[in-house]
Amino acid sequence: MYFDSPTKILQSPLLKMPPSTMHDNYPSTPGKVKVERSNYFGRVASRWHTTASTRLLACTAVLLTLTLFVFYRMSGTSGGAIDGGIVGRSVAAFKPTHQWELKVRQSCLPKRSEEEAMVVLVTGAAGFVGTHVSLALKKRGDGVVGLDNFNDYYETSLKRARQDLLEKHGVFVVEGDINDETLLKALFELGQFTHVMHLAAQAGVRYAMQNPGSYVHSNIAGLVNLFEICKAANPQPAIVWASSSSVYGLNNKVPFSESDRTDQPASLYAATKKAGEEIAHTYNHIYGLSITGLRFFTVYGPWGRPDMAYFSFTRDILRGKAINIYTGNGGKDLARDFTYIDDIVKGCVGALDTAEKSTGSGGKKTGPAQLRVFNLGNTSPVTVPTLVDILEKYLKQKAKRNIIKMPRNGDVPFTHANISYAQSQFNYHPTTNLDTGLKKFVKWYLSYYGVGTDHKLWLGDHEQIGQCNDAVRWTDFTTLTELYKPATEAGKRLPMYELADLHFSCQVARELAELEPQAQSAAAWNFEWSKGHFRLDNALLGEWRYSEECNLTLARELMAGLYFRQLLAGRDFAVNAGNIIERQIFSSAKQMQNYVYLVGDTKTREAVVVDAAWDVKGIRRLAAADNMRLVGAVLTHYHFDHTGGTPPPPFDQLGIKVPGIRELAVEDKLPVHVNRNDANTVVNSNGVPSANLNLLDDADVVSVGGVKLKFIHTPGHTPGSQCIYIERPQQDILISGDTLFIGSCGRLDFPDCDVKAMYNSLQKLATLPATTKVYPGHDYGGPHTTIAQEREQGFLKPMAERQWLRMHG
Numbered sequence: 001m002y003f004d005s006p007t008k009i010l011q012s013p014l015l016k017m018p019p020s021t022m023h024d025n026y027p028s029t030p031g032k033v034k035v036e037r038s039n040y041f042g043r044v045a046s047r048w049h050t051t052a053s054t055r056l057l058a059c060t061a062v063l064l065t066l067t068l069f070v071f072y073r074m075s076g077t078s079g080g081a082i083d084g085g086i087v088g089r090s091v092a093a094f095k096p097t098h099q100w101e102l103k104v105r106q107s108c109l110p111k112r113s114e115e116e117a118m119v120v121l122v123t124g125a126a127g128f129v130g131t132h133v134s135l136a137l138k139k140r141g142d143g144v145v146g147l148d149n150f151n152d153y154y155e156t157s158l159k160r161a162r163q164d165l166l167e168k169h170g171v172f173v174v175e176g177d178i179n180d181e182t183l184l185k186a187l188f189e190l191g192q193f194t195h196v197m198h199l200a201a202q203a204g205v206r207y208a209m210q211n212p213g214s215y216v217h218s219n220i221a222g223l224v225n226l227f228e229i230c231k232a233a234n235p236q237p238a239i240v241w242a243s244s245s246s247v248y249g250l251n252n253k254v255p256f257s258e259s260d261r262t263d264q265p266a267s268l269y270a271a272t273k274k275a276g277e278e279i280a281h282t283y284n285h286i287y288g289l290s291i292t293g294l295r296f297f298t299v300y301g302p303w304g305r306p307d308m309a310y311f312s313f314t315r316d317i318l319r320g321k322a323i324n325i326y327t328g329n330g331g332k333d334l335a336r337d338f339t340y341i342d343d344i345v346k347g348c349v350g351a352l353d354t355a356e357k358s359t360g361s362g363g364k365k366t367g368p369a370q371l372r373v374f375n376l377g378n379t380s381p382v383t384v385p386t387l388v389d390i391l392e393k394y395l396k397q398k399a400k401r402n403i404i405k406m407p408r409n410g411d412v413p414f415t416h417a418n419i420s421y422a423q424s425q426f427n428y429h430p431t432t433n434l435d436t437g438l439k440k441f442v443k444w445y446l447s448y449y450g451v452g453t454d455h456k457l458w459l460g461d462h463e464q465i466g467q468c469n470d471a472v473r474w475t476d477f478t479t480l481t482e483l484y485k486p487a488t489e490a491g492k493r494l495p496m497y498e499l500a501d502l503h504f505s506c507q508v509a510r511e512l513a514e515l516e517p518q519a520q521s522a523a524a525w526n527f528e529w530s531k532g533h534f535r536l537d538n539a540l541l542g543e544w545r546y547s548e549e550c551n552l553t554l555a556r557e558l559m560a561g562l563y564f565r566q567l568l569a570g571r572d573f574a575v576n577a578g579n580i581i582e583r584q585i586f587s588s589a590k591q592m593q594n595y596v597y598l599v600g601d602t603k604t605r606e607a608v609v610v611d612a613a614w615d616v617k618g619i620r621r622l623a624a625a626d627n628m629r630l631v632g633a634v635l636t637h638y639h640f641d642h643t644g645g646t647p648p649p650p651f652d653q654l655g656i657k658v659p660g661i662r663e664l665a666v667e668d669k670l671p672v673h674v675n676r677n678d679a680n681t682v683v684n685s686n687g688v689p690s691a692n693l694n695l696l697d698d699a700d701v702v703s704v705g706g707v708k709l710k711f712i713h714t715p716g717h718t719p720g721s722q723c724i725y726i727e728r729p730q731q732d733i734l735i736s737g738d739t740l741f742i743g744s745c746g747r748l749d750f751p752d753c754d755v756k757a758m759y760n761s762l763q764k765l766a767t768l769p770a771t772t773k774v775y776p777g778h779d780y781g782g783p784h785t786t787i788a789q790e791r792e793q794g795f796l797k798p799m800a801e802r803q804w805l806r807m808h809g
């Protein structure tokens with residue numbers, strides 16, 4: 001029987017769903033699967049009216065289906081797996097969502113003329129070189145999307161900080177692995193990349209002895225997977241990728257030229273890079289891919305890699321810890337052609353700009369394609385002891401030097417680049433010497449790790465801070481307590497704001513129960529110190545005290561007479577189901593993450609409920625517990641997850657109704673405030689008596705006691721979508737429904753969506769006061785945002801209408 005095998009039910013209808021009619025009662029969730037009436041569900045429907053028990057079971061099965069349907073549409077916000085670059089770990093299945101697709105598209109949009117602009121996929125974008133190259137491309141107006149698996153080869157907090165930096169500049173970094181074929185296919189389909197800057201790799205020469213598999217996984221298997229996808233793409237992109245100076249291995253002809261032998265790698269890392277160059281030849285030869293390999297020479301600079309010598313030496317010198325300086329045969333100093341990151345970026349961009357198009361089409365070569373390899377070095381090797389001298393100068397601290405013989409772990413005695421080929425092809429001229437470059441690096445290091453002038457007082461080192469951040473993320477309080485012990489001592493002599501920060505962090509390390517009072521005191525130290533309040537919010541959220549967090553934010557408003565509660569499905573209502581059907585409905589509600597709002601006047605004790613659905617009894621109970629009397633229901637739009645009623649096809653045929661506005665209208669006789677353009681659907685699909693409707697237009701006002709709700713008509717997601725604006729003395733409030741989410745907007749791919757109208761609606765919202773606090777219709781990344789925040793990072797960011805229309809296909 002069909003209800004014995006839910007997976008069968010799930011398979012067929014969800015995967016083949018064409019658009020439906022104008023008034024289908026769609027939910028608004030990320031995901032892009034559309035619903036179709038299938039014969040299968042026709043059959044289910046005909047069985048529906050048989051007996052009471054069948055009906056109950058069928059209902060359960062359908063609700064289960066609905067639950068999974070909802071889940072399917074919502075899951076996978078950032079796309080997939082973090083593999084960690086280790087062979088043996090699998091890459092989890094990737095499921096694109098609507099929001100994910102939008103972010104990719106937005107990030108891909110070039111800002112300069114389409115003829116000259118590139119659309120570049122940068123793999124390893126949260127890495128050192130990847131971050132800098134992505135920023136450079138974005139700044140000059142190219143479309144850029146990043147990809148990174150955020151593996152833990154070194155502190156992931158640094159990678160996350162680079163990601164933040166990129167996202168501030170409009171570069172979306174997709175979290176995923178280059179071995180994830182499904183993810184790459186989805187990305188290429190969306191991005192239509194003209195170029196790929198392939199920088200994702202397992203780096204580090206000496207680590208290859210500890211974890212050889214990770215090099216094979218990323219530098220061989222990952223590279224082949226990427227080439228496979230590129231070869232099949234139409235059009236094929238041109239590829240520029242990171243090889244390494246290490247391919248010269250034991251070559252002793254100086255300087256190293258591209259034509260020198262590269263068949264004596266001294267490390268597995270070098271061997272995998274050399275293999276990459278050969279694999280590139282194959283894909284160029286068979287499939288016509290245009291491929292350029294860049295042999296980087298020991299790249300260094302701000303936002304660098306903590307595993308590299310200049311970085312770890314800096315950390316150890318600051319901690320007063322001894323550093324090992326290796327020497328070669330006969331005690332000879334080792335030397336490297338250290339190359340500053342800005343010069344490398346210029347080389348990468350030069351290589352991209354001069355890359356010819358690939359010649360393949362549909363996976364077949366149609367003519368010879370470009371295949372190049374360039375050295376990107378500095379042409380002036382410096383010994384390791386000299387590097388340490390420079391660091392000492394800028395750190396104003398002597399290093400404790402252990403001079404030891406170079407261990408046999410893959411190192412080579414020296415590197416020295418001949419760059420004449422890159423010079424001739426794209427005018428590559430490095431301009432930063434090691435002294436200047438390290439000065440910039442040290443400046444960045446001190447500021448990034450919060451090392452002030454009195455930096456010796458600062459806790460531990462960057463590694464510890466990274467570990468702390470990671471421990472906070474994983475709520476590993478035992479580790480944190482240990483890590484912060486030295487910080488507590490050091491903190492006593494720090495400036496006020498650092499102390500407050502530190503104080504709070506130290507408390508994080510303690511029991512969760514202590515978190516909130518400590519955060520309270522951190523916030524109280526300086527009322528204007530927004531970070532303190534932010535932390536306080538975080539603390540409460542960390543304790544799952546959402547309602548309090550919300551109430552706290554609104555504490556001042558409450559005192560001024562506004563009653564405002566943000567209720568989340570599955571947390572505040574739609575919990576403790578009374579029967580099996582309710583359980584399924586509540587489970588769907590939880591996955592949909594709908595917010596319901598109670599808004600009213602604390603003096604008259606009257607309130608309206610905004611977007612009541614899923615659990616009317618629960619919502620009524622909450623209002624009553626606050627001693628509030630419900631005097632009306634407000635709709636932001638007609639979709640069933642906001643109003644209740646009939647779910648979308650094919651479930652509409654089955655007689656299941658999600659509780660919502662109808663119950664409030666019929667049983668409680670409440671007026672329903674709805675925009676006139678969504679009114680018919682509310683009557684037809686949601687069964688709300690038309691007599692209860694109060695039809696609204698743009699700028700209409702409804703008063704609840706002394707609180708005035710002003711309606712802003714914001715069509716796009718549905719024809720009658722509307723937002724509710726409440727002016728307050730301190731900070732105005734916008735209940736935005738599905739028009740505006742944190743970082744995105746409601747879906748625009750349903751039959752009665754209007755992409756252009758949504759553009760205009762968002763433009764309208766962008767003109768609201770920047771400080772307006774925005775409460776969205778779903779929890780897609782937090783409880784609230786502000787107009788300013790969305791103007792800076794979300795969908796209120798200025799954008800030409802042409803771009804918007806292109807982005808939404």
Ligand SMILES: O=C(O)[C@H]1O[C@H](OP(=O)(O)OP(=O)(O)OC[C@H]2O[C@@H](n3ccc(=O)[nH]c3=O)[C@H](O)[C@@H]2O)[C@H](O)[C@@H](O)[C@H]1O
Binds near residue numbers: 243308324325327334
């Ligand atoms: O150009 C590359 O193709 C590679 O450059 C980089 O490798 P390397 O040139 O080895 O850089 P790095 O580790 O900074 O060691 C620098 C010097 O310090 C010496 N070194 C190192 C550690 C130590 O404790 N003591 C020491 O003397 C060490 O012996 C060496 O002489 C990248 O990591 C690599 O991913 C790859 O991109």
